[in-house]
Amino acid sequence: MKQTKICVIGLGYVGLPLARLFSTKYETIGFDMNQKRVDALMQGHDATLEVADNLLQEAINKHGFKCTTSLEDIKDCNFYIVAVPTPVDADNNPDLTPLYGASTTVGKVINKGDVVVYESTVYPGVTEDECIPVVEKVSGLKMNVDFYAGYSPERINPGDKQHTVENIKKVTSGSTPEIGKYINDIYSSVIKAGTHLAPSIKVAEAAKVIENSQRDINIAFVNELSKIFNKMGIDTLDVLEAAGTKWNFLPFRPGLVGGHCIGVDPYYLAQCAQRYGYNPEIILAGRRMNDSMGEYVATETIKLMLKKGIQVLGSRLLLLGFTFKENCPDVRNTKVIDIYHALKEYNIDIVVYDPWASPAIAKREYGIDIVNDLPTEKFDAAIAAVAHKKFEDIDVLSLLKDKHVIFDVKCTLDRKLVDGRL
Numbered sequence: 001m002k003q004t005k006i007c008v009i010g011l012g013y014v015g016l017p018l019a020r021l022f023s024t025k026y027e028t029i030g031f032d033m034n035q036k037r038v039d040a041l042m043q044g045h046d047a048t049l050e051v052a053d054n055l056l057q058e059a060i061n062k063h064g065f066k067c068t069t070s071l072e073d074i075k076d077c078n079f080y081i082v083a084v085p086t087p088v089d090a091d092n093n094p095d096l097t098p099l100y101g102a103s104t105t106v107g108k109v110i111n112k113g114d115v116v117v118y119e120s121t122v123y124p125g126v127t128e129d130e131c132i133p134v135v136e137k138v139s140g141l142k143m144n145v146d147f148y149a150g151y152s153p154e155r156i157n158p159g160d161k162q163h164t165v166e167n168i169k170k171v172t173s174g175s176t177p178e179i180g181k182y183i184n185d186i187y188s189s190v191i192k193a194g195t196h197l198a199p200s201i202k203v204a205e206a207a208k209v210i211e212n213s214q215r216d217i218n219i220a221f222v223n224e225l226s227k228i229f230n231k232m233g234i235d236t237l238d239v240l241e242a243a244g245t246k247w248n249f250l251p252f253r254p255g256l257v258g259g260h261c262i263g264v265d266p267y268y269l270a271q272c273a274q275r276y277g278y279n280p281e282i283i284l285a286g287r288r289m290n291d292s293m294g295e296y297v298a299t300e301t302i303k304l305m306l307k308k309g310i311q312v313l314g315s316r317l318l319l320l321g322f323t324f325k326e327n328c329p330d331v332r333n334t335k336v337i338d339i340y341h342a343l344k345e346y347n348i349d350i351v352v353y354d355p356w357a358s359p360a361i362a363k364r365e366y367g368i369d370i371v372n373d374l375p376t377e378k379f380d381a382a383i384a385a386v387a388h389k390k391f392e393d394i395d396v397l398s399l400l401k402d403k404h405v406i407f408d409v410k411c412t413l414d415r416k417l418v419d420g421r422l
Contacts, residue, residue: 004186007031007077007109009102011041011067013260013330014119014154015083017050017165021190023065030067031074031105038067049329050158075109079186080116082106082131083154085260087333092267092287094123096130103131107138110147117150117183121265123209123272124202127151128175148179151201152187153208158259159328169193173204209272212265213283218252219262220286223293226254226422230300236422237411254422255410256297256335256385257290258324263333294338297409297422301383302346304405304419310380312346318379318399319343321386322354322362322370326410329356336385337366351375355390374399381405387412 004026008019011032019030032038040047044057059065068074084098099120106116116135118127132143141147155168170191174180184197198204226236236254243249257263266283273280305312324334336352343350352362352370362370374394378401384391387410396406397417406413408421415421 003027004079005029005077006079006081006186007074008081008083009105010082010084010098010120011037012083012085013048013050013158014156015081016041016046016048016056017156018081018083018119018154020051020055020059020065021166023059023063025190026079026186028063028065029074029077030065031069032067033069033101035069038069041067047329048158050156071105071109075111077109078111078114080106080110080114081119081152082116083119085332086120086122086264086268087260088264088267094268094271096122096126099126099131100134103134104138107135110135110139110141112141112146115148115150115179115183117152119152119154121153121208121212121261121268122205123268124205125272127201127205144175148175149201150174150179150183151204152183153204153211155211158330159325166190166192170195171198171204171207172196173198173201175201209265209269212262213269213286215252216257216262216266216290217282217286218250219255219257220289222252223254223289223422227296230420235415237415253411254293256293256324256338258333258335259330260324260332263290263324263335291335291338293422294335295342297383297385297407298339298342300420301343301381301405301407304407305381308403308405308419310403310405312348314347314349315380316349316351316377317343318375318382319350319352320354320382320384320391320394320396321388322352322357323386323388326387327356327389329358331357331362331365337368339383339385340368351379354386354388356388379404381407383407383409384413385409 006022006026006028008015009031011030019028022028045053046056082102084102087095089095132149143149150173152172157163170187172184172187172195174183180197184195188195229236244251266287270280270283322336323331353374354370355372359370379399380401382396406418408418411421
């Protein structure tokens with residue numbers, strides 16, 4: 001087979017780290033439709049902070065890594081990797097629009113003998129039944145005759161500097177056994193943690209979509225426990241710590257479940273099941289439970305304020321954190337917005353402080369104002385919604401009035417200081 005030249009389509013949280021890694025061993029080009037994103041990357045800075053500036057600059061200057069918006073620049077590649085988002089729409093139905101667009105792009109440049117690998121999270125069958133037909137129609141080529149395909153689900157954990165792409169075992173698959181081995185060899189050449197070659201593309205797709213569905217269901221279970229134990233006057237964390245002394249107890253914690261994976265993937269699996277005539281009760285029940293937690297946090301905070309005799313109408317509340325998880329700037333599908341909207345129904349004056357999140361993105365995506373600088377005025381209540389490490393040095397009490405309420409979503413504050421927590 002000819003020398004491998006890689007093109008990664010989609011330079012977000014998944015695509016850029018992967019492209020940077022491949023560039024250390026192969027000629028690699030990153031393709032993205034966003035010219036501003038491409039320009040910033042070529043200047044050596046990744047706004048998502050997933051790739052450190054020194055590593056990105058090394059890839060560009062030492063390994064010849066290039067980012068582009070031009071189809072002409074990727075026409076001579078022969079190993080295409082699609083790493084675009086797979087969101088859900090307002091009704092929680094899978095939105096495959098980005099995948100259709102990326103497949104169209106591949107169709108315009110793919111040649112005989114080339115390979116296209118999808119990394120975007122999907123339900124079983126999407127690669128072969130939805131994406132490849134688009135590639136075939138646009139290119140005029142046929143899979144397994146003129147070109148080949150594979151699926152290798154992304155396993156990026158945003159903000160995690162320990163479990164980076166090369167340190168997480170990778171599942172691979174191909175449209176033929178021979179291509180599966182070829183794709184596996186390409187990935188295993190850069191993935192230190194190793195690879196697992198699945199017997200088919202559908203198996204690899206299914207493996208990915210259940211990873212996050214499993215986590216979602218387990219978190220939903222402890223979220224439900226939190227609601228039960230709160231009514232009983234029992235501290236949920238105390239219960240989990242006690243139960244955790246058994247060797248096979250799973251260490252899940254209650255909390256908000258957002259982001260572009262755990263909060264989305266179960267809907268992909270659920271719709272797939274429904275297409276086959278099965279109604280997935282546990283999966284959707286878990287989603288309903290986790291989607292209810294933002295409003296639950298807001299309601300519990302209001303109850304605590306009323307119990308302390310704090311006037312809710314017109315009160316001032318500090319919301320600490322807005323990103324979907326700690327120590328990263330990603331606000332996609334953040335469930336903190338659910339807390340915000342629920343509190344706004346009580347006409348509370350809310351200040352959202354998050355040093356990681358972009359105020360411009362928060363305004364564009366959610367229509368709210370957030371601040372990057374810690375406010376100095378006094379508040380009636382505070383909700384610690386995200387466990388950013390930068391919050392550890394904050395003296396929360398100094399920001400609150402003498403009569404106040406603190407609700408700790410992530411159980412990171414001194415329990416003596418808080419009035420409520422999950």
